[in-house]
Amino acid sequence: MRYVSTRGGGEPLGFAEVLLDGLARDGGLYVPETWPELPPLDELRGRSFAEVAVEVTWPFVDGGVDRASYERIVTDAYATFDTPEVCPVLPIGSLPSGAPLHLLELYRGPTLAFKDVALQLVGWLFDHVLAERDERICVLGATSGDTGSAAMHACAGLERVDAYILYPAGRTSEVQRRQMTTLEADNLCAVEVPGTFDDCQDLVKAAFADEAFRDEVHLAAINSINWARVMAQVTYYVTSHLAVSPDGGPVTFVVPTGNFGNVLAAWVAARCGLPVDRLVVASNRNDVLTRFFSTGTMAIAEVVPTTSPSMDIQVSSNLERLLFEVLGRDGAAVAELLGSFRADGTVSVDETVLGRLRSEFDCGRLDDESAASVIRSVHDRTGLVVDPHTAIGIGVAELLDAEGTWFDPSVPVVCAATAHPAKFPDAVEAAVGIRPELPARLADLFERPERFERVASDLGALEALVRARRG
Numbered sequence: 001m002r003y004v005s006t007r008g009g010g011e012p013l014g015f016a017e018v019l020l021d022g023l024a025r026d027g028g029l030y031v032p033e034t035w036p037e038l039p040p041l042d043e044l045r046g047r048s049f050a051e052v053a054v055e056v057t058w059p060f061v062d063g064g065v066d067r068a069s070y071e072r073i074v075t076d077a078y079a080t081f082d083t084p085e086v087c088p089v090l091p092i093g094s095l096p097s098g099a100p101l102h103l104l105e106l107y108r109g110p111t112l113a114f115k116d117v118a119l120q121l122v123g124w125l126f127d128h129v130l131a132e133r134d135e136r137i138c139v140l141g142a143t144s145g146d147t148g149s150a151a152m153h154a155c156a157g158l159e160r161v162d163a164y165i166l167y168p169a170g171r172t173s174e175v176q177r178r179q180m181t182t183l184e185a186d187n188l189c190a191v192e193v194p195g196t197f198d199d200c201q202d203l204v205k206a207a208f209a210d211e212a213f214r215d216e217v218h219l220a221a222i223n224s225i226n227w228a229r230v231m232a233q234v235t236y237y238v239t240s241h242l243a244v245s246p247d248g249g250p251v252t253f254v255v256p257t258g259n260f261g262n263v264l265a266a267w268v269a270a271r272c273g274l275p276v277d278r279l280v281v282a283s284n285r286n287d288v289l290t291r292f293f294s295t296g297t298m299a300i301a302e303v304v305p306t307t308s309p310s311m312d313i314q315v316s317s318n319l320e321r322l323l324f325e326v327l328g329r330d331g332a333a334v335a336e337l338l339g340s341f342r343a344d345g346t347v348s349v350d351e352t353v354l355g356r357l358r359s360e361f362d363c364g365r366l367d368d369e370s371a372a373s374v375i376r377s378v379h380d381r382t383g384l385v386v387d388p389h390t391a392i393g394i395g396v397a398e399l400l401d402a403e404g405t406w407f408d409p410s411v412p413v414v415c416a417a418t419a420h421p422a423k424f425p426d427a428v429e430a431a432v433g434i435r436p437e438l439p440a441r442l443a444d445l446f447e448r449p450e451r452f453e454r455v456a457s458d459l460g461a462l463e464a465l466v467r468a469r470r471g
């Protein structure tokens with residue numbers, strides 16, 4: 001498989017280059033040159049998650065990693081989950097129209113959020129590809145919480161990777177911070193920065209823009225624009241489809257999203273032949289995506305803090321990959337569209353393009369109060385406690401169901417459960433009066449010693465820290 005940039009520049013690259021590069025040189029994101037066909041679903045039934053993952057993702061990796069190594073990498077990546085099913089599916093009754101409702105539990109990995117599913121695989125892929133090339137990299141990322149802890153767990157102990165994750169002091173949940181600061185591996189460095197997530201993000205961008213530094217330490221990105229992460233997420237849309245649709249009929253997926261990474265993977269699954277009825281984009285109050293999918297206009301707005309902080313985003317990077325497709329894979333058109341978005345803070349697509357988007361996607365938004373009432377009603381109905389991100393998805397499914405958006409109530413609806421409720425205990429307790437407990441393997445999280453570095457919000461200070469630790 002070869003990859004091209006969504007802005008049309010440069011020569012096509014192989015999987016290993018795309019894995020290590022992250023962002024294309026022309027500022028675009030990498031996408032496969034062609035979309036492969038999924039294997040027939042009947043051939044995947046009854047097989048383990050890791051086996052399905054290899055079959056589904058192999059065409060994307062082919063040429064970059066040999067097959068025997070890839071099978072071992074995938075098996076190792078998913079051995080860290082706390083259930084052999086890796087991403088189990090749980091029936092939770094039905095919507096008022098009668099459509100069967102299911103939860104896709106994506107939080108059974110080491111850091112209790114869906115990002116583990118992709119990042120555990122990416123960590124092992126880095127390790128393998130770097131050993132083959134005899135190279136080292138320095139992973140640098142900013143986090144508002146979930147990405148950072150998942151990335152650090154994925155890189156812990158890797159011989160050829162050093163990881164620096166910047167987080168805003170006092171602005172992550174305590175569980176999120178401790179998941180970063182209590183890891184013991186010497187190749188990891190949690191870095192506390194005074195300020196906001198955007199300050200952390202600006203520092204990371206500045207470090208990547210300093211080309212001399214970038215080359216000196218071999219900076220690599222691990223954020224959700226990395227194609228390998230999107231690819232890895234395709235697997236659980238296939239496994240959940242197998243679980244809820246024994247006859248292979250269409251399924252509707254509802255995905256709480258901010259950066260458009262997770263729901264893009266569902267679109268990729270559909271593009272490769274998975275029978276999908278609707279894809280639903282579920283937003284919190286930071287609803288740039290919902291506004292775009294309903295009006296065709298994307299306009300930057302202020303980020304407001306919500307009880308689902310991992311979706312508090314106003315620029316959805318991964319949308320660029322979908323725009324590339326709906327604009328007929330015209331890189332120049334994508335570059336122009338995003339150029340004017342950056343210049344004016346707003347951009348619109350025409351009726352034809354909006355029609356193409358609407359033919360596959362529905363959308364909806366929920367505020368914090370409604371999300372809290374969803375947490376309560378799901379608990380009353382099923383005894384299950386869901387996290388605020390997951391509640392946004394379920395609530396939007398209920399909204400669209402009430403509007404009659406789904407005409408065929410026999411189509412099963414799968415809602416992505418993106419985090420364990422214990423990751424956001426305060427919001428859950430406020431909603432339902434129950435303080436969710438951490439799983440046993442994390443029960444001593446609050447007793448473990450914390451290790452972190454502190455740097456000022458200043459590029460020189462960050463670079464000095466990285467150089468000093470490299471010795």
Ligand SMILES: *Cc1c(COP(=O)(O)O)cnc(C)c1O
Nearest residue numbers: 146258259260261262310418419
């Ligand atoms: C990252 C995250 C999201 C948003 O996912 P995107 O694919 O980046 O939009 C939703 N829920 C949780 C719990 C997350 O950690």
